[in-house]
Amino acid sequence: MNETQSTVLSILQDLTGEDVSSNMDTNLFDEGILDSMGSVQLLLELQNQLGIEVPVSEFERSEWDTPAKIVAKVESMQ
Amino acid sequence: MMSFDPYGNPTYFILLFVALLPLMIGLLYGRRSHIYESVISFVFLMLTFGGIKWHTGIALIIYLIYQITLVWLYSRYRQRPDTPNKGWIFVVSVILAIIPLAVVKITPAVHHGASSIIGFLGISYLTFKVVQTIMETRDGTIKEFHPILFGQFLLFFPTISSGPIDRYRRFIKDYDSVPTRTKYLELVEKGVRYIFLGFFYKFILAYIFGTVMLPTVEHAALQAHGLSWALLGVMYTYSMDLFFDFAGYSLFAVGVSYLMGIETPMNFNQPFKAKNIKDFWNRWHMTLSFWFRDFIYMRLVFFMMKHKVFKSRITTANVCYVINMLIMGFWHGETWYYIAYGLFHGLAMVVNDAWLRYKKKHQAQIPHNKFTEGFAIFLTFNVVCLSFLLFSGFLDTMFFAARP
Numbered sequence: 192m193n194e195t196q197s198t199v200l201s202i203l204q205d206l207t208g209e210d211v212s213s214n215m216d217t218n219l220f221d222e223g224i225l226d227s228m229g230s231v232q233l234l235l236e237l238q239n240q241l242g243i244e245v246p247v248s249e250f251e252r253s254e255w256d257t258p259a260k261i262v263a264k265v266e267s268m269q
Numbered sequence: 270m271m272s273f274d275p276y277g278n279p280t281y282f283i284l285l286f287v288a289l290l291p292l293m294i295g296l297l298y299g300r301r302s303h304i305y306e307s308v309i310s311f312v313f314l315m316l317t318f319g320g321i322k323w324h325t326g327i328a329l330i331i332y333l334i335y336q337i338t339l340v341w342l343y344s345r346y347r348q349r350p351d352t353p354n355k356g357w358i359f360v361v362s363v364i365l366a367i368i369p370l371a372v373v374k375i376t377p378a379v380h381h382g383a384s385s386i387i388g389f390l391g392i393s394y395l396t397f398k399v400v401q402t403i404m405e406t407r408d409g410t411i412k413e414f415h416p417i418l419f420g421q422f423l424l425f426f427p428t429i430s431s432g433p434i435d436r437y438r439r440f441i442k443d444y445d446s447v448p449t450r451t452k453y454l455e456l457v458e459k460g461v462r463y464i465f466l467g468f469f470y471k472f473i474l475a476y477i478f479g480t481v482m483l484p485t486v487e488h489a490a491l492q493a494h495g496l497s498w499a500l501l502g503v504m505y506t507y508s509m510d511l512f513f514d515f516a517g518y519s520l521f522a523v524g525v526s527y528l529m530g531i532e533t534p535m536n537f538n539q540p541f542k543a544k545n546i547k548d549f550w551n552r553w554h555m556t557l558s559f560w561f562r563d564f565i566y567m568r569l570v571f572f573m574m575k576h577k578v579f580k581s582r583i584t585t586a587n588v589c590y591v592i593n594m595l596i597m598g599f600w601h602g603e604t605w606y607y608i609a610y611g612l613f614h615g616l617a618m619v620v621n622d623a624w625l626r627y628k629k630k631h632q633a634q635i636p637h638n639k640f641t642e643g644f645a646i647f648l649t650f651n652v653v654c655l656s657f658l659l660f661s662g663f664l665d666t667m668f669f670a671a672r673p
Contacts, residue, residue: 208629223625226547227562228586231570246408247567 195241195269196262202236203258215259220252230255243268272320275430276471276521281316288312289528293457296530301447303421306529313426318389325389332369332392333423336399337416339365344406344414359407363400370396378603391430393600395423397557401564402437411437418444425533427525431518433536433556443531453530460527463520471517479510491667500667504658511657512540515554541653544645546614546621549653557597566593586622591615601660610660617652 200212207224211217219225225233230250237243243265255261273281288309295302318326343362346352373392376385402419405411422440423429448456483506489499519536526533534556543549550558569589572578579585591612598611628635658664 227567228570228582228589231567231574232582234571235574246410247563247571248405248408248410250563250567 195266198240199237199262199265200258202233202240203261206232206236211258215262216257218256219258220256233261237265241265241269271316272322273316275313275317275426276467276518284316285313285525289525293528296447296453297450299447299450301530307421310421310424310426314424314429317426317430324386328387328389332387332389332395333420335369336366336395336423337420340399340402340406340419341414341416343403344411347406347409348412348414354407359403362403366399366403367396374600375603394429394432394434397432397434397560398423398437401434401560404564404568405437425526425531427529427531428522428533431515431522433519433522433534434560435531435533435556439534440531448530456527456530456532460524463524463527467517467520467524469517470513470520475510475514475517478506479514482506483510487663490663494667500658503661503663504654507661507663508654508657511661512537541650542646543649543653544642545625545649546617546652547625549649550614550618553653561593561597565596566590569593583622583626587619590618590622594618604662604665606659606662606665610656613656613659617656 200210203209203211203219203225206229207219209224211219211224217224230252231247233255234245234247234250237245245268255264271280275281292302292305292309295305314329315326318329339362343358346358347354369387370392373385373388376388377383402411406414418441419437421444422435422437425435425440428435447453483503486499486502486506490497490503493499516537523533523535536554536556538552538555540549540553543552550562566589569592570585573585573589574582579588592615594613594615595608595611597614598608601607601610
């Protein structure tokens with residue numbers, strides 16, 4: 192597991208109280224793990240911890256709905 | 270000259286089919302003619318905004334010039350290499366974009382129901398499109414501004430009167446490309462199915478609920494004047510009418526878009542199967558609720574969290590739910606029952622979230638099975654119908670209108 196992945200997973204764990212590392216393809220929105228509030232917190236934490244600025248307009252739900260997709264998104268923005 | 274409500278009668282559909290046929294043959298052979306599309310758009314806009322309603326056509330033209338200029342100026346400002354991207358310029362731009370709609374919405378409240386001369390059918394939906402474009406320009410997500418394409422986006426005739434609300438970048442992607450033949454045939458198949466389902470919803474089910482049944486139960490409820498079985502009947506009948514009428518219209522708008530090779534997003538996804546209020550808003554009038562989610566709720570939360578307005582994230586979420594839904598209420602119109610409807614749903618979201626938190630904490634003790642799921646759907650359905658009774662304005666008529 193690389194550094195980006197572990198940071199993203201620890202952010203998700205802090206936000207949702209759930210360890211999602213073994214379910215990298217779970218749909219976080221369908222499962223009720225993440226909602227709009229959680230999405231915004233995720234964006235803010237990505238900014239604080241990784242220095243990645245993601246404007247709310249870039250947050251297209253379908254592109255951020257699983258842990259694997261979030262990691263890929265973050266890696267593409269670094 | 271003829272004048273129509275969009276999708277209002279069989280003649281409209283026949284004209285629509287005749288006008289779309291050449292366009293569909295073109296798309297089937299991999300060609301898209303923006304000139305032909307513009308011509309039929311113009312004709313159908315004339316049918317909607319011309320004739321005896323010509324003054325609304327003039328209002329639409331002035332509105333368009335105003336908004337396109339506004340977005341163009343803001344976009345120019347954002348594209349300057351040294352753009353300062355000042356918050357207040359953004360805020361002023363958004364306010365300027367909302368002013369015409371605000372005038373149209375407030376006029377009836379202060380002038381005893383008279384409608385504003387600058388109003389026209391669909392002004393709300395155009396305003397959503399303008400505001401979201403300004404916001405995405407501020408974020409830098411929309412980098413280039415083409416006044417003509419933006420005009421086409423605003424004026425896309427299948428959705429102009431009541432949505433669904435598309436997004437600029439998504440629309441342009443479809444508008445500027447031609448689907449492959451396989452893909453287009455799929456779209457046509459779905460489009461035709463949606464249009465026929467729309468006929469069933471709007472001209473049969475909504476007719477039965479709205480035109481046949483509703484007046485009877487309303488009359489009975491007015492006679493009873495207070496809590497009565499008839500009032501409960503009004504609640505369910507109105508809710509069914511509202512759904513089938515609007516979902517039917519939305520199916521027409523989406524179906525016709527598909528025939529034109531544009532994948533306008535869907536507006537409804539079996540809303541009465543929702544398990545809770547949050548789920549409901551992910552299924553009901555989706556393009557509107559997603560608009561509110563993306564352009565009001567999330568931005569408000571982002572702002573409040575960043576500036577640490579409230580210590581607790583739960584408070585932040587709750588305050589934002591109520592503000593978000595209240596704005597939606599005000600958007601519907603300046604009457605007590607629309608605003609109460611907004612407040613009702615804001616508070617319902619707060620309760621919903623509190624329950625979800627409680628459920629998560631006590632997972633072991635709370636049973637979860639087919640029965641509890643069925644109960645959740647039943648409860649949500651009734652809460653929603655109650656909110657629609659409020660929304661309908663029937664309570665206003667029953668309690669406050671002058672009795673004949």
